[in-house]
Amino acid sequence: MNKLDHVVGEEKSVDRLYHFIDGARSEGKNERYGYVYNPSTGEETAVCPYATAEEVDVAVEAAEQAFKRWKSTPVAKRVEILFEFKSLLVKATEELAVMIGQENGKTITDAKGEISRAIEAVDFAMNAPHLLKGEHSSDVGGDINAFSIKQPLGVVTCIAPFNFPVMVPVAMSTMALACGNSVILKPSERVPNSALFISELWKKAGLPAGVWSVVNGDKEAVDALITHPNVMAVSFVGSTKVAEAIYEKASRHHKRVAAFGGGKNHMIIMPDADIDFAVTSFIGAAYGAASQRCMALSVAMPVGEKTAKVFVEKLKRRVEELKVGSYDDEEADFGPVITQQAKDQVLKSIEGSLREGAKLCVDGRDPDVGRTTNGYYLGATLLDRVTPDMEIYREEVFGPARIVVHVNSLDEAINLVNEHEYGNGVTIFTQSGPAARKFTEEIEVGMVGVNVPIPIPVGYHNFGGWKRSKFGESHMFGPDTVRFFTKIKTVSERWPESKGNNDVAFDFPSNRN
Numbered sequence: 233m234n235k236l237d238h239v240v241g242e243e244k245s246v247d248r249l250y251h252f253i254d255g256a257r258s259e260g261k262n263e264r265y266g267y268v269y270n271p272s273t274g275e276e277t278a279v280c281p282y283a284t285a286e287e288v289d290v291a292v293e294a295a296e297q298a299f300k301r302w303k304s305t306p307v308a309k310r311v312e313i314l315f316e317f318k319s320l321l322v323k324a325t326e327e328l329a330v331m332i333g334q335e336n337g338k339t340i341t342d343a344k345g346e347i348s349r350a351i352e353a354v355d356f357a358m359n360a361p362h363l364l365k366g367e368h369s370s371d372v373g374g375d376i377n378a379f380s381i382k383q384p385l386g387v388v389t390c391i392a393p394f395n396f397p398v399m400v401p402v403a404m405s406t407m408a409l410a411c412g413n414s415v416i417l418k419p420s421e422r423v424p425n426s427a428l429f430i431s432e433l434w435k436k437a438g439l440p441a442g443v444w445s446v447v448n449g450d451k452e453a454v455d456a457l458i459t460h461p462n463v464m465a466v467s468f469v470g471s472t473k474v475a476e477a478i479y480e481k482a483s484r485h486h487k488r489v490a491a492f493g494g495g496k497n498h499m500i501i502m503p504d505a506d507i508d509f510a511v512t513s514f515i516g517a518a519y520g521a522a523s524q525r526c527m528a529l530s531v532a533m534p535v536g537e538k539t540a541k542v543f544v545e546k547l548k549r550r551v552e553e554l555k556v557g558s559y560d561d562e563e564a565d566f567g568p569v570i571t572q573q574a575k576d577q578v579l580k581s582i583e584g585s586l587r588e589g590a591k592l593c594v595d596g597r598d599p600d601v602g603r604t605t606n607g608y609y610l611g612a613t614l615l616d617r618v619t620p621d622m623e624i625y626r627e628e629v630f631g632p633a634r635i636v637v638h639v640n641s642l643d644e645a646i647n648l649v650n651e652h653e654y655g656n657g658v659t660i661f662t663q664s665g666p667a668a669r670k671f672t673e674e675i676e677v678g679m680v681g682v683n684v685p686i687p688i689p690v691g692y693h694n695f696g697g698w699k700r701s702k703f704g705e706s707h708m709f710g711p712d713t714v715r716f717f718t719k720i721k722t723v724s725e726r727w728p729e730s731k732g733n734n735d736v737a738f739d740f741p742s743n744r745n
Contacts, residue, residue, distance in 0.1 A: 247278040252431040254294035255441025271337030271568040272558040274606030282449040288456035295414035298442025303412040317437035333559030337567040350402035360410035382718040384412035385464040397426035407713040458482040479703035490706035494628040495656025501534040502662035510661040517685035554612040568608040578631030585624035591616040655698030
């Protein structure tokens with residue numbers, strides 16, 4: 233958006249937002265702004281400044297200066313600040329959950345679940361004193377000791393998505409901070425309030441000015457960050473198309489990059505599975521958060537027509553009972569999608585699948601939300617008899633339209649999953665140990681579940697997909713975050729007791745005495 237396309241005056245009760253740079257609020261100096269909307273009502277709630285490259289330069293300079301001091305802060309002191317931040321985050325859960333609901337649309341209970349996973353990431357980052365320990369070898373040869381040191385990179389940037397306004401930014405950044413880096417967060421322009429709220433918590437927790445910054449904006453701000461010569465690493469979560477573009481561009485500018493994209497997550501239902509349990513599991517994992525999760529189940533894949541018949545019949549009845557509503561509707565199972573554009577894209581996918589021959593089991597395209605509203609609501613839609621050649625199977629659908637694909641065997645299911653371009657998450661429901669073992673060994677997907685509907689690892693295990701669901705070698709969560717946000721320095725040292733001889737050695741060093 234080039235400029236405000238209308239003046240926000242007294243007639244409109246909307247907030248003017250800001251950046252958070254060098255420990256303080258920074259008003260936008262650009263004429264480019266974006267509007268923030270409440271997805272439950274369609275109303276404008278805030279106007280957000282979009283940063284220029286010059287403003288990014290200011291944030292990076294402040295982060296560089298702060299890094300010089302922060303990297304020398306004892307790790308135990310850093311952890312004390314993380315502990316205080318966690319305490320503040322826990323106390324702010326109710327307030328922050330409402331904020332998430334208002335700007336993202338997810339229900340309050342779902343928002344609280346997101347915050348709990350963010351807290352889990354902070355818990356893991358508190359292990360930094362142990363995780364940052366190096367290795368030591370005594371007398372590797374010639375009275376030489378060798379040891380390694382893990383040191384921070386410098387200024388790093390985290391570019392976060394709209395669907396997890398708190399969990400993803402916190403998961404991305406806390407270990408980076410614990411390792412001694414300065415962090416510049418670029419939140420989604422759809423959900424900037426949560427990031428600014430988190431900034432205030434970091435300030436209250438005692439994080440030094442400049443160590444944490446928030447720069448709002450769109451592609452202009454992103455490009456300035458990922459090409460800046462003094463930004464050392466880029467962590468991104470978003471769509472696959474953007475993840476790939478950021479990975480390629482940032483890599484060309486010699487950044488360390490971990491870019492997490494989308495997924496098309498399958499659930500295989502074996503003939504011996506507990507069908508009722510499988511149906512219940514699929515419902516929550518497929519339609520929670522209006523299906524706006526990269527780990528949401530997209531595809532139910534029952535094995536055999538008998539299994540498919542029973543599964544679809546039971547699933548159809550349960551899907552018809554789902555209720556979409558406002559973020560603060562306690563009876564709602566999920567809320568609206570993020571924007572009208574997102575809603576239109578989901579509708580386009582549904583209608584395209586029907587033209588291609590899919591069977592409409594449950595139609596959620598025109599839900600009754602019980603009141604007049606301009607919110608971006610879509611009810612739960614279920615499509616059966618989808619085939620792998622249909623666009624709705626090939627592409628990620630970021631909204632509550634889920635599909636059923638029939639297969640005849642476990643081998644067929646595994647082959648279809650492995651042939652798909654995405655490899656984020658997959659799960660199998662079965663009571664057979666051999667089937668589960670075959671599945672977990674042969675499937676080419678990064679996160680795998682067995683009778684677990686959303687196989688997101690706990691915070692102390694690595695998170696990340698395969699194939700076009702992730703670009704770069706690192707993971708989010710888990711010990712791999714330490715490797716991503718640090719560099720290894722290996723030291724060889726000798727302390728001779730005497731001057732020794734003066735013979736010159738021209739042979740290549742070895743472990744001989």
